[in-house]
Amino acid sequence: MNGVKEQRDTTPVLDIDGLDVRLPEDRAGRPILDGIGLRVRAGESVGLVGESGSGKSVACRSVLGLLPAGARTSGRVRVGGRDVLAMNRTELAALRARQVAMVYQDPRASVNPLRRVGDFLTEGLRASGTPAATATARALELLDAVGIRDPRGALRRRPHEFSGGMLQRVVIAAALAAEPALIVADEPTTALDVTTQAEIVALLGRLRAERGTGLLFVTHDLELAASVCDRVYVMYAGRIVETRGTDELFDRPRHPYTAGLLACTPSIAAGAPAPRPIPGRPVSLAESPPGCAFAARCAHAVPRCSEEKPVLTRHGDGLAACHRAAEGITL
Numbered sequence: 001m002n003g004v005k006e007q008r009d010t011t012p013v014l015d016i017d018g019l020d021v022r023l024p025e026d027r028a029g030r031p032i033l034d035g036i037g038l039r040v041r042a043g044e045s046v047g048l049v050g051e052s053g054s055g056k057s058v059a060c061r062s063v064l065g066l067l068p069a070g071a072r073t074s075g076r077v078r079v080g081g082r083d084v085l086a087m088n089r090t091e092l093a094a095l096r097a098r099q100v101a102m103v104y105q106d107p108r109a110s111v112n113p114l115r116r117v118g119d120f121l122t123e124g125l126r127a128s129g130t131p132a133a134t135a136t137a138r139a140l141e142l143l144d145a146v147g148i149r150d151p152r153g154a155l156r157r158r159p160h161e162f163s164g165g166m167l168q169r170v171v172i173a174a175a176l177a178a179e180p181a182l183i184v185a186d187e188p189t190t191a192l193d194v195t196t197q198a199e200i201v202a203l204l205g206r207l208r209a210e211r212g213t214g215l216l217f218v219t220h221d222l223e224l225a226a227s228v229c230d231r232v233y234v235m236y237a238g239r240i241v242e243t244r245g246t247d248e249l250f251d252r253p254r255h256p257y258t259a260g261l262l263a264c265t266p267s268i269a270a271g272a273p274a275p276r277p278i279p280g281r282p283v284s285l286a287e288s289p290p291g292c293a294f295a296a297r298c299a300h301a302v303p304r305c306s307e308e309k310p311v312l313t314r315h316g317d318g319l320a321a322c323h324r325a326a327e328g329i330t331l
């Protein structure tokens with residue numbers, strides 16, 4: 001019995017394996033993701049980081065079965081052991097209602113501006129048969145958990161009466177209502193000012209620790225990911241190029257792209273070097289040359305890099321897709 005429980009506990013809440021995505025363009029389709037692998041366990045906070053256009057949002061959308069019409073996929077996206085890519089409409093609706101919640105960048109886009117916050121928070125619960133009084137009690141408890149003062153008053157208010165940060169708290173409360181196994185937060189703080197951003201990040205970190213919810217935190221900001229995540233996946237041009245525990249990623253990145261992202265993050269610490277932007281511009285997977293997509297921007301590239309695609313290989317506590325990772329080059 002114990003063995004069964006242990007086995008269940010270690011099943012990742014999210015397990016993406018070999019995910020390729022092509023979006024419709026011509027007969028062949030445009031490649032967007034190439035062989036993505038990513039795991040989130042219960043209570044774990046995992047970052048997905050990369051520049052604009054690297055495919056982070058498409059990867060997130062695959063978790064909810066929300067890829068654009070006509071998308072072609074191969075590989076697996078398992079939530080609680082079941083493959084989302086093979087689900088029918090009813091199963092997808094149940095997945096979104098109960099197992100995975102999504103928090104987007106702009107909280108105002110997630111709520112109906114005309115409806116009261118109380119209706120927004122209780123509609124999912126009531127749709128699944130929860131009596132009105134129980135749903136209201138639960139909404140009050142959730143608003144309290146996300147730090148809304150006067151939860152009872154908040155239930156009667158409409159979205160425009162909240163600041164962006166407070167409304168994002170409400171959206172997070174709604175995301176927690178069904179006690180999902182996984183929250184996918186796609187740039188949840190980008191639209192907020194820096195102080196509010198820090199509060200929301202702290203809130204997400206606290207909630208997943210208290211509730212054992214898995215968190216996939218998507219951002220272009222490696223520093224921000226580090227403040228909330230145990231482990232980080234770095235994406236470039238539709239591929240994962242490095243993944244490791246946050247501490248080691250910062251102390252010793254093994255992929256020059258990760259090192260470049262760290263070097264271009266401004267710091268106000270005394271004596272910190274000035275930020276150094278990565279030269280050139282990011283490419284999409286469709287534009288990638290045959291070898292390493294980062295080679296043209298990489299100070300460490302050798303001829304092999306533009307000829308042969310590097311595969312993810314173990315280095316230190318994680319994986320890096322770089323032909324030179326084993327050489328111990330100083331990044």
Ligand SMILES: Nc1ncnc2c1ncn2[C@@H]1O[C@H](COP(=O)(O)OP(=O)(O)OP(=O)(O)O)[C@@H](O)[C@H]1O
Binds near residue numbers: 050052053058068
């Ligand atoms: N609905 C769509 N139809 C066609 N192409 C799309 C669609 N959504 C995304 N793409 C393309 O897929 C690639 C990855 O986009 P995606 O939005 O996942 O990147 P991202 O890393 O999330 O970037 P950002 O941080 O700017 O949101 C881009 O080349 C983008 O143009």
